[in-house]
Amino acid sequence: MPARVSLARRRRAFDEGRRAAADERPSNPYDNVTLKLLWDRGYQQQKAGALNSPIPTLAKGANRAVSPGSPGNTKPKVRPPVRAPSALDRPRSFRRDDPRDGRGGGSTRRYR
16 A cells, blocks of 8 residues: 655656656656656646646756666766785884884973
């Protein structure tokens, strides 16, 4: 049994079907039964010319609904080339607080 769908999502699905009527090969991106039916209804009514009102524009920053397996989303990921390890990649071992290394090691406080 499908879960409840908000009125805003229903409106968006219907409007998305209307926008898809202009596409060459549209596909229904929704999995929910209610949203699928509304998308189909909007698509069919827009194709038939039964709707006289203009298609609502998308809100700023909003994206169109896209099905997960659509060919537009299959951009291959680019991996960086694998580099052979070198001697410079090994961590250098040194004694941090060694007074003999000439770097002064240890605290900077002088004892009296």
